[in-house]
Amino acid sequence: MRIRKLLCALLGAVMMTVCITPPGAEAYNFTPYVSNDDGETKPIKIYSEAVYMVNTDTGDVIVDINADEARVPASLTKIMTAVVCLEQFKDDPDQLKEKYVHGDNTAFDELYGTGASTADIQPFEDVCYYDLLCALMLPSSCEAANIIALNISDSIPHFCDLMNEEAQKLGMKNSHFSNAHGLFSKKNYSSCRDMAILTQYALDTFPVFGEIVSKPTYNLPPTDEHPDGTLIVNTNEMLDETSDYYYSPVKGVKTGTLDDAGRCLVSTASMNGKNYMLVTMGAPLYKEGTEEPEYYNLIDHKAIYQWAFYHLVETDFINVNSEITDVKVEFAEEGDSVNLKPADGFKRDWPDNIKLKDIKKDIELYENVVAPVYEGDKLGTLTLSYKGEKLASVDLIATSSVDRSKSDEKVRIAKSFFSSKEFRLCVGGIVFLFVAYTSMFIYKLQHKYVKRPADDEDDEDYE
Structure with a gap:
């Protein structure tokens, strides 16, 4: 019992x-859509080749279009560069504004003649890590990426090892980094889902990251090379109130553009208590049939966010x-x-x-x-x-x-006993013993009354 x-x-x-x-x-x-006054709906035209949208409050995936496809991430790479940098200051974030570093020619030589984005930081110009991160994330400064890499590690390849170790730790299954700035390399790739994982980690772990990526502009303080300081502007025009692409719910995070990558964007947006993250990659660079630039990544983000905020109901x-x-x-x-x-x-x-x-x-x-x-x-x-x-x-x-x-339990126990293996073995044993005993009894009974021939021969000899 x-x-x-x-x-x-x-x-x-x-x-x-x-x-x-x-x-x-x-x-x-889901397939994002728009509706007319009659309540009829039609799908939104999405220009990006890969899309991943998630509700950051619940973790629910809202849109998934080629989200795990490894693609050229362009300057989205710099999000990982920022994370590796911030990991070094996790225990003392105040040091970001107190520690000054510079880059020698090694940080600049590979960038000359490439048209790489810049914040006009010069060789041997002393800049604190906080300002380097602002230059990295707002105007997408490639020299800032290399300066960070060469001061955090002894070489850019070793810094890339740190980037890939971080990616593995975070479970980014379709990513590999071979540089800190995101200029084209066959070995530098990522996916929309991986970039969402990385960005969410950065926002959750480092409050300063969210502070920086939400800035529309920032003034780099004066230096010997720039006595009046430097105004830097965020490449994400969704943060710019004077831009046609402005969308007030958006809070950041990072753009990326290359011929081989198209237009890419990671952003977050909040409205009426709802919070989303959206990652897109592979939007066209130009209007169809022209050489006129068009920010289709920004167009996609605004359209998808509007659908989510106005047509998704908890x-x-x-x-x-x-x-x-x-x-x-x-x-x-x-x-x-x-x-x-x-x-x-x-x-x-x-x-x-x-x-x-x-x-x-x-x-x-x-x-x-x-x-x-x-x-x-x-x-x-x-x-x-x-x-x-x-x-x-x-x-x-x-x-x-x-x-x-x-009472039912007793009946069940009894029934279960009579149907059990043990009961069947017991009955089988009894039947076996009964048959064996009966056979032996009959055999002895027959043996008692049947006269053997040898006994008859003995009687005749006696006569």
């Missing part, structure tokens, strides 16, 4: 552990207090079933043009449930899906306990 109670207690503990596990939500890829698909169904319980003291409810609720952003009635709910219940049942025991699963794609899976748990019937 003690063993049985112990096993039941352990089973209850295991069930409770299962129940507190969050529901298994799946990524679902929807409660499963209420944790709702009663879903009953499951039959054998050998119950009272009644013959127990009610089930979700172990956890489930809600997520959902487009307002998809009706909830189109969400399919599949319930799978355990078979042969036998009392006792304890409140919180997992006895089934509820799965939500839309057009064959799984949205979430939630455990169904008992809302109350069910005791075992004593």
Whole structure:
């Protein structure tokens, strides 16, 4: 009896552990759209070849278009350069503004004649790390990237080793870095999802990163080379109130542009308590059929954010207090079933043009449930899906306990004994012994009354 109670207690503990596990939500890829006054919708034209959007509050993936495809990241590379730099000052961020460094010709020689973006920092000009990071992230200064790399490490290749170690640590599966500035190299690549992982880490870990990347402009203080200081401007015009691309919900983060990469952008945006991150890569550089530049990366971001803020609604698909169904319980003291409810609720952003009635709910219940049942025991699963794609899976748990019937238990024990292997072996043994005894008895009986021929011969000789 003690063993049985112990096993039941352990089973209850295991069930409770299962129940507190969050529901298994799946990524679902939406197609952004616009609607007219009549409520009709049509997909947004997206120019970027790869797109990844995530709700940073919930982790829900909203849009995924080639998000894991390794691509040329251009100056998005500088986000990793900033992270490796900030890792060195994690314990003392004030040192970013107190420690001054410079770059010798090694930091500049490879950049001459490339048209690389710059903040006009000169060889041997002393600049603090904070100002280098501003130059790196706002005007996308390539010399700032090399100066950081050569002062954090003894060479750019060794600095790239630090970048790749960081990428591996963060689980960036489709990334490799071979320089600090993002100029084209076959061995310098990343993906939209990886850049989202990296950027979220930077924002969560280093408050100064979010502070810097949200600046529309910044004044580099005076130096010997620049006595009046230097005004630097963020390449992300979505932060510029005077720009046609301005979009007030956007808070940063970084642009990237190369012939081989197209126009790229990582940004974050917040409105009405909603927070998103959007990464796009591979937007065209020019208007179709012309050599007129067009910032299709900025156009994509504004259009997708507007769709998310105005057409995605936080929807409660499963209420944790709702009663879903009953499951039959054998050998119950009272009644013959127990009610089930979700172990956890489930809600997520959902487009307002998809009706909830189109969400399919599949319930799978355990078979042969036998009392006792304890409140919180997992006895089934509820799965939500839309057009064959799984949205979430939630455990169904008992809302109350069910005791075992004593009389039913005795009957069950008796029935189980007569159907048990042991009983069959016992009956088989008895039958075997009975047959063996009967055979032996018959054999002895026949032997007693049958006269052997040898006995007859002995009698004749005697006469």
